Amino acid sequence: MITWLEKHMPKIVLAPSFLIAVIFVYGFIGWTAWVSLTRSRLLPRYDLHGFIQYERLFDSARWDTALNNLYIFGFLFIIISTLLGLMLAILLDQKIRTEGVIRTIYLYPMALSLIVTGTAWKWILNPGLGLEATFRDLGWTDFSFDWLVNPDMAIYTVVIASVWQASGFVMALFLAGLRSIDQEVIKAAQVDGIPTWRIYASIIIPSMASIFLSAFIVLAHLAIKSFDLVIALTGGGPGFATDLPATYMYTMAFSRGDLGQAASSAMVMMMIIFAIVVPYLYSELRAKHD
Amino acid sequence: MTNFANRSTLNVSVKNLVLRWLLYAVLALFAIYYMLPLFVMVTTSLKSLEEIRTGSLISLPRDVTFQAWMTAWSGACSGIKCEGLRPYFWNSVIMAVPAVLISTFIGALNGYAVAQWRFRGANLIFALILFGCFIPFQVVLLPMARLLGQMGLAGSIPGLIMVHVIYGIGFTTLFFRNYYVTIPPELVKAAKIDGASFFRIFFSIFLPLSLPIIVVTIIWQFTQIWNDFLFGVSFSEAGTQPVTVALNNIVNSTTGVKEYNVDMASAIIAALPTLLVYVVAGKYFIRGLTAGSVKG
Numbered sequence: 001m002i003t004w005l006e007k008h009m010p011k012i013v014l015a016p017s018f019l020i021a022v023i024f025v026y027g028f029i030g031w032t033a034w035v036s037l038t039r040s041r042l043l044p045r046y047d048l049h050g051f052i053q054y055e056r057l058f059d060s061a062r063w064d065t066a067l068n069n070l071y072i073f074g075f076l077f078i079i080i081s082t083l084l085g086l087m088l089a090i091l092l093d094q095k096i097r098t099e100g101v102i103r104t105i106y107l108y109p110m111a112l113s114l115i116v117t118g119t120a121w122k123w124i125l126n127p128g129l130g131l132e133a134t135f136r137d138l139g140w141t142d143f144s145f146d147w148l149v150n151p152d153m154a155i156y157t158v159v160i161a162s163v164w165q166a167s168g169f170v171m172a173l174f175l176a177g178l179r180s181i182d183q184e185v186i187k188a189a190q191v192d193g194i195p196t197w198r199i200y201a202s203i204i205i206p207s208m209a210s211i212f213l214s215a216f217i218v219l220a221h222l223a224i225k226s227f228d229l230v231i232a233l234t235g236g237g238p239g240f241a242t243d244l245p246a247t248y249m250y251t252m253a254f255s256r257g258d259l260g261q262a263a264s265s266a267m268v269m270m271m272i273i274f275a276i277v278v279p280y281l282y283s284e285l286r287a288k289h290d
Numbered sequence: 291m292t293n294f295a296n297r298s299t300l301n302v303s304v305k306n307l308v309l310r311w312l313l314y315a316v317l318a319l320f321a322i323y324y325m326l327p328l329f330v331m332v333t334t335s336l337k338s339l340e341e342i343r344t345g346s347l348i349s350l351p352r353d354v355t356f357q358a359w360m361t362a363w364s365g366a367c368s369g370i371k372c373e374g375l376r377p378y379f380w381n382s383v384i385m386a387v388p389a390v391l392i393s394t395f396i397g398a399l400n401g402y403a404v405a406q407w408r409f410r411g412a413n414l415i416f417a418l419i420l421f422g423c424f425i426p427f428q429v430v431l432l433p434m435a436r437l438l439g440q441m442g443l444a445g446s447i448p449g450l451i452m453v454h455v456i457y458g459i460g461f462t463t464l465f466f467r468n469y470y471v472t473i474p475p476e477l478v479k480a481a482k483i484d485g486a487s488f489f490r491i492f493f494s495i496f497l498p499l500s501l502p503i504i505v506v507t508i509i510w511q512f513t514q515i516w517n518d519f520l521f522g523v524s525f526s527e528a529g530t531q532p533v534t535v536a537l538n539n540i541v542n543s544t545t546g547v548k549e550y551n552v553d554m555a556s557a558i559i560a561a562l563p564t565l566l567v568y569v570v571a572g573k574y575f576i577r578g579l580t581a582g583s584v585k586g
Contacts, residue, residue, distance in 0.1 A: 009488035010407035013399050017459050018415050024456045025422040028430040035432065044436070091317055104572055105321045108328075110579065111568035112561050113517035115534045119541050119557040120327040123334065123550055124347065134347040168324065172576055225426050228519040232538055246520075249428045254524065259432060266428040277424050 029270070036263035044259055053264035063265065066243040069155050070272075073244065074223035076159045077166070082215055084163065085170025090200065092171070093178045103175070106168035114165065118232025121161040122148065151241035154234050158242060162229055166222060170215050177211040178204065213280065220276050224269060245269050335359060335555035342550050358551035362559055366552050368539030371528070375559050378536035382516055382563075385447050385532055389454035390511040396455070397462020397507060398500065402492050404463070405470035406478050416467060422460035430457075431524055438525060445527030453525060454515045461514075462507050465578070469503040470496065502574070509571055510578035513564050533560045 005012070037048045057063050088106060092099055109117065124130050127146045135143035147153035181204060189199045227246035234242040236251070243251075245265055253262035330347060335358050337351040345352070364374035404416045434453060435444070443449030473496070481491045522532040531539070537560045541553045568575050 006487055010403040010409055010412070013403045013488070014412075014415055014419075017396060017400050017419055017463065020456055020459065021419045021422055024430065024434070025425065026418075028433040029425065031433040032429050044432075088317075088320060091313060094313060096313075096317065102317055102321055104569075105324050107572075107576065108565065108568055109324065111513060111564045111575065113519065113534050113537075113564070115517075115519050115538050116557045116561040117327075119537065119553060120331050122541070123554065124327060124330055129342065129550070130347055137346050164324070164327065169579060173580060176580060221424075225428075228534070231519070231523075232541070235542065246426070246428060249431075250520075250524075253432055253435075262432060266426070266431065269426045270429045273424065273426055281424075 032263045032266055035259055036267045038260060040259040040263070042257040042259070053260040054268075057261060057264050057268065060261075062240050062243060063245075063248055065240060066245050066248040069242060069244050070224065072155055073158055073162075073226070074220065076156070077162050077223050078216060078219045080159070080163045081167045081170050081219055082212070084167040085215065086174050086205075088167070088171040089174035089178055092175060103172070106171055108168070109165045110169045112165070114226075114228035115232045117161055117165050118229045121157065121164070122233050125157055125160075148234065149238055151238045154238060154242045158226070158230055158233060161233055162222075162226065165229075166219065170219070173211055173215050173218075174208065177208040181207055217277060217280050221273065224273050245272075331554045331558055335362075335551050335558060337551055339547070339549060339551060358549070358555040359559075361549070361552045362540075362555035366540045366549075366556060368536055368543050369528070375533060375536055375540070375556050377529075378531050378533045379559065381447060381526075381530060382533040385450050385454070386512055386515045389451045389458065389515050390508055392451075393455045393458035393462050393511055394504065394507045396459055397464075398466045398497070398504070399492065400459070400463040401466025401468075401470050402496055405467045406473070406475060406496070407488070416463070419463055420460050422457060423464065427457065427520055431520075435524060445525065445530055447526075447530050450521060450525055450530070450532070453521050454518070457521075458511055458514070462511065465503055465507045465510070466500070469500065473499065505571065505574045506578040509567055509574050512567060513575070516564050536560075 034046065034048075035044050036053050037050065038045050039047075039049050039052065092102060096102065125145070125148045127133075127144075127149060130145075132143060132145040135145070147157045185203060186199060189203060190196075225246060226244055227250065230236055230242055230244055230247050236243045236247045245268065249262050249265040249269065252258045252265060326348075333349070333351055334342060334347075336354045336356070337345065338353065338355050338357070341352060362375055364376050365372055366374045400416075400419065404412050438444045438446075438449045438453075441449075443452065477495060478491055481495060486494075516532075517534060518532070519534045519538070522535045523538075526532065526535060537556050540556050
């Protein structure tokens with residue numbers, strides 16, 4: 001008995017976690033997928049009705065706004081954070097004496113809750129007393145910066161705050177990449193008299209392709225899951241101008257009592273993430289086998 | 291001839307000096323950009339409402355007052371209650387500490403079993419557990435709310451602890467697994483020949499070797515759980531809310547005058563524990579961030 005136990009101990013230890021994953025990840029996804037195919041409203045119903053919830057979802061103007069916002073926000077957030085992170089990493093990689101301190105300053109927003117970030121930027125960007133008022137006090141009397149309360153521009157305030165939060169982290173990724181590049185190649189290029197910008201453009205940056213990819217995966221993941229920041233910064237408003245899929249899902253689940261819409265929007269979110277992550281994981285795993 | 295050469299090296303060094311200054315100027319400019327929100331938060335929290343209305347966003351406080359901090363800690367209103375952040379801060383502590391410790395311990399055992407006892411199917415089980423790191427939590431929100439209700443844990447702190455442990459296991463297992471695969475398997479083999487058991491080997495050989503990865507995992511889990519908002523707002527009720535939810539309620543509370551100084555003091559209080567961890571153990575924080583993100 002004891003030897004049997006001992007022989008199977010690794011499996012016995014892993015069994016609870018495995019079971020937890022089966023129930024709370026796979027089982028729960030299955031439940032949500034099932035409910036997304038029913039007419040559930042306030043309470044779940046289990047008789048299937050095809051894709052009726054998905055039809056409602058894609059007919060809804062609010063979901064349309066949420067998806068559009070995700071494209072605008074996701075695109076700008078990923079591009080700006082990546083470029084800013086790369087630029088800062090290259091600048092910091094020039095044997096800067098105070099590198100440690102600067103790195104610490106650039107990266108600390110990543111330790112903050114997005115609710116804190118949203119609260120801070122909401123205060124800075126508020127037109128009455130924030131940046132707008134400050135610039136007017138400085139003598140620029142017709143300075144106007146009302147994006148936070150302007151339905152057409154509010155989504156860009158979410159970009160501003162989230163770039164502030166995540167770009168330092170992208171910098172840390174690229175900095176680690178720069179440090180792992182073979183210095184011999186760079187020295188050889190320098191001896192050949194190739195100008196520095198060409199060394200970066202044709203040798204260093206192309207060799208960091210895998211870091212671009214992981215930065216993209218992480219940022220895309222963050223963008224699709226974005227919820228806290230929108231809630232704290234704009235509350236999804238003005239109106240529902242800054243709704244994202246995550247806030248749409250939450251509203252349907254907990255304030256509208258529309259389980260069918262909540263489930264189907266959650267499923268669409270998951271599919272968007274999988275469309276990005278699965279090819280990445282597949283290529284990672286294949287690379288390891290080769 | 292020599293004159294000419296001298297002048298050109300002089301030009302090069304002047305050019306280098308200018309570039310160097312420019313480089314530092316750009317880096318300093320960005321340092322200001324990243325520090326500005328924190329600076330504004332701190333100065334605003336130390337001003338009186340009167341001074342906020344008449345003064346400028348970026349000016350230093352004329353008369354430093356800690357009134358806003360006191361209100362934020364024990365008197366600010368969220369909804370109908372006016373008890374400040376204090377009870378919710380403790381809710382977060384009571385929630386985060388056990389959730390971090392339990393998920394870290396489970397992750398250590400899992401990682402050890404997967405990395406050092408490679409039975410058939412171990413990698414498949416690892417992949418299945420790891421998958422939980424990639425899903426958007428929206429997809430489990432509804433069934434989890436129902437299950438917590440059926441278990442009698444709806445709106446309770448033990449319920450939140452359970453949720454954070456369940457969805458933390460993927461990451462903690464990943465961290466420990468990646469750490470333990472670098473340890474040569476001969477160690478376990480030799481110990482097995484000496485008759486040591488699975489747990490004996492874990493507790494007396496592997497755990498003492500694991501201090502760095504334990505620190506990384508604890509910091510990662512603590513930051514995630516302390517800063518969580520989605521689970522907190524979905525699975526808590528008045529009285530059991532974590533600090534992030536309470537902060538959001540205080541800031542968006544519509545009753546009375548808008549007290550920006552109290553909002554900012556509240557935000558700093560809510561951010562203080564994770565900021566402190568970052569300042570004290572930044573190296574481990576970054577290591578967790580890069581390890582967790584390159585894979586997740």
